[in-house]
Amino acid sequence: MSIVTTPDRRLPDGPPSRCEFKVFGGLGCRRDGSDVDLGPVRQRIILAKLLAAGGDAVSLDNIIDSLWDEQPPASAANQIHRHVGHIRRIFEPDLDVRETGRYLLPAGTGYRLALATEASDLAMYRELVRRAREALAGGDVLAGVREYLTALELGRSPAFTDLPASALSSPEFVAIERERVSVALAASEAAIAHGMADTVLTPLLSVAAAAPLDEALQASLMRAYVATGHRAEGVRVFEQTRQRLAEELGVDPGSELREAYRELLASGWTLQEELRPPEAPRPAQLPPQVAGFVRRNDVAAVLDDQLSDAFSDTTIVITVLGGMGGIGKTALAVHWAHQIASDFPDGQLFLNLRGLDPDGRAMSSEEALATLLASLGEPAVSSPQENVDAQAARYRSRLFGRRLLILLDNARDSDQVRPLLPASRGCLVIVTSRNRMTSLVTREGARYLQVDRLTGAESRQLLINRLGVRRATANPDALEKVIALCAGLPLALAIVAARVALNPALPLSAVVSDVSAPSARLDALSSADSSDDVRSVFSWSYQALDPATAQVFRALAVHPGPEVSLESAASVTGVGRAQAREQLMELVTANLLDLSQSGRYVLHDLLRAYAGELLHEDHERPEYERRLVMHYLHSARAAYARHHRQPAGAVDELPSDVTPESFDSVSQAAGWYARERAALWATIDLALAHGLGRDAAAMVLAASAPGSNSIPAGRTPTVLAILDLVSVLGEPLMEAELLRTVGEVFAPLPQADEYFRRALSIFEGAGELAGQAEVLRNLAVLSLSRGDHDDANAYGERSVSLARQTGRQELLAVSLLTLTRALLGSDRFETGTRVADEGLAIAVAKHLDHLKIYYAQLIAESSWKLGRLDRAVEMSEWGLTEGVSESNGPRCAVAAILARAAFDLGDQVRAERGCQQFENLIADDGFRELVEFSGIEAAESYRTMVAYVRARLSLMRGAS
Secondary structure, X not given: OOOOOOOOOOOOOOOOOOEEEEOEOOXXXXXXXXXXXXXXXXXXXXXXXXXXXXOOOEOHHHHHHHHOOOOOOOOHHHHHHHHHHHHHHHHOOOOOOOOOOOOEEEEOOEEEEOOOHHHEHHHHHHHHHHHHHHHHHOOOHHHHHHHHHHHHHHOOOOEOOOOOOOHHHOHHHHHHXXXXXXXXXXXXXXXXXXXXXXXXXXXXXXXXXXXXXXXXXXXXXXXXXXXXXXXXXXXXHHHHHHHHHHHHHOOOOXXXXXXXXXXXXXXXXXXXXXXXXXXXXXXXXXOOOOOOOOOOHHHHHHHHHHHHHHHOOOOOEEEEEEOOOOOOHHHHHHHHHHHHHHXXXXXXXXXXXXXXXXXXXXXXXXXXXXHHHHHOOOOOOOOOOOOHHHHHHHHHHHHOOOOOEEEEEEEOOHHHHHHHOOOOOOOEEEEEEOOOOHHHHHHHOOEEEEOOOOOHHHHHHHHHHHHOHHHHHOOHHHHHHHHHHHOOOHHHHHHHHHHHHHOOOOOHHHHHHHHHOHHHHHHHOOOOOHHHOHHHHHHHHHHOOOHHHHHHHHHXXXXXXXXXXXXXXXXXXXXXXXXXXXXXXXXXXXXXXXEOOOOOEEOOHHHHHHHHHHOOOOOOHHHHHHHHHHHHHHHHHHHHHHOOOOOOOOOOOOOOOOOOOOOOOHHHHHHHHHHHHHHHHHHHHHHHHOOOHHHHHHHHHOOOOOOOOOOOOOOHXXXXXXXXXXXXXXXHHHHXXXXXXXXXXXXXXXXHHHHHHHHHHHHHHOOOHHHHHHHHHHHHHHHHHOOOHHHHXXXXXXXXXXXXXXXXXXXXXXXXXXXXXXXXXXXXXXXXXHHHHHHHHHHHHOOOHHHHHHHHHHHHHHHHHOOOHHHHHHHHHHHHHHOOOOOOHHHHHHHHHHHHHHHHHOOHHHHHHHHHHHHHHHOOOHHHHHHHHHOHHHHHHHHHHHHHHHHHHHHHHHHO
């Protein structure tokens, strides 16, 4: 039996091949840019064994053992020889049956492959690993980790996943999986040891997911989480692995996993150095740190940067921590103050200014100064005639030349804080407030830092810190539900933790039902102490608002969120944009509302629940909801019309008190669709609840850009309910459009045909050519999805013919796009490209920006397959620059084509650019959008395309 090539040996290169073989994620082959049929299963197994051997010989006996589980037939050797002949002609189609060829060569009693490294992703993977180890051995850590990461992305999926399970037990294939694990371990060890853990975390996750019982790999993943500051995620990996080991193998974690767990727990607890006792009058007034505090690494880094300024030439450093009630401002301030207390040897002052307390009595400046002076060993008042200015002057004099940390908690506004500021260089003032302290930032140069909600991992860590690992993680589902429903608010999480901690018999799951009940959500987060009660904490901020701003806060409860535009807020409240902006900024200043980087307003989930409680159900809610429906109805139709298509159906005129969105370009409209999809569909539900069937139908028909999928997953029942309503309204064209929309949802299932046929019948009866063209286009797409290329082309041609008769160029461009897909799907590349060129010309001339990216993708990909590499690169770059789409799916595809076409053209710079654009686009949610656009098989193909180019570029850099 052959020995699998070790990653450390330089692989022997064979002659250049026109074939590219893929083993990771399933065996595949492309020859001259086209997919190749690799034949029956046994032939594929033979090819797989040869590729896995990496140029070493695979004996005939080895192949026979893999193909037949029991006694092989007498013709076994002859069958293998025939399969080998077919494989040879995969490499060289014109090879005579009696010739050996240049690639699959006899070797002893078996065969071996002689391939160039770049002809196989497995060979490139092994070469990248060899170079990574070589670089690390030579001390070049950055290059070594980079090569490892490129290899891990190329081999992100297990090898030969499409082969039968019985075949995968062969030693060669098992060895490849062991290679993947060992490479992941080596990469993570190098990255973690040199402070680069964040770069290896994602690829490590992919390999670890395929080997959930590999304790060394799971231990490495835990260490990577700890190194990147995600200790709670590391705990979860340990608990899941421990559970799997017990359930599947009946064993406890081994020494390596237990050691990683001990390291993890140790990393979370650092003993603070004891500060030497203060000497009078050196105050040390910081309150105790909050139990279970979770360090927020991003905020802590900013605070630490500001600390260095306290000892620079500036006179004073003021840090304001702002945020909504219960968000953890005080806990963060106290924690940070304890961390840096030793840097202020003259003491630490703490004062609660009671800016928003339940009794409504904020501390006056006179009271605050008297308290601070007394803490510094000074008389609170030097004489009965002393005023605030004299007190402040004496306070500043007492601080002169000293280094003190002053924490002013719960400040009402800038005016309350200003007299309490020292003038001495080297002092640091920390202010916490629900007010954004705009004046203090403007006049005194305070640094404002918004304290946001905890992340999921931070929320999990808080509960673990408060309850202990075992109790918090005993029911992972309950833990995740509590985290989601507390919405990252530390106070809410602390209340839940306290309820469980006070009752040892109460599991975390018992709290979930209380917290998740919509009507009782805030009740479940209540406490006997009003200072630790979510509703009470919110009420202090609300009661400080003027009546008009308080009304806006209540009105926002009807908006489904998560973000609120200025126009939608103006519509719901029934005021103009200017007044709405002023009142929204009042809420932002009070930290009852956040302002996102995009200029939109964000209402925290629990604040939304609180605002909903305040809303008068009879007098306020119905009117606010009516205006919300009108806002989204007219905004959606405006976005649809901006795409050069008139929305279907007639709707009531725009009310004077509603301010819909307006769009100056297709890109603006597409961006609105992407941002507002969830809110739009929630408003459609609201319209149905109010019996506004026609308005709900009109919103559905304008719910996304023309030609894109308008129905999100899970929304089919909603559309069917609306269809039933519209069928009795006497709106046949609107009914036909809804039938067509429902057909798109059900495609490619048989139900789709019925809906399309009914829609076509209505449009034909009404003599509506545009509607007929649209349905025929749908039928072409449906046929294409079923692999019926003849019908797809026939329907596409009929759709184009009717679209031409309407004289509507934008409709013709959409129909031509569908016909292009049908033609290219049947490998009629020349004809398809000509049709695409006509459609693209219309899209450019009529400024149909939303179609450009789709035409660019089709033309670039077909040009690449035809070997017209210059055109493929040109169209890819043009599409990425000019194209507009709701999602990043089509842009991902175009970036992948750019990377591959540019590489094939020999343009490494543009190939690198394409790889980088693809990798940036698929970050976060981009790969899901690519799957929605192209399907999972094509999406994986694009990703593999980029991984191949990235690996080739890396190998070429190493060779140079």
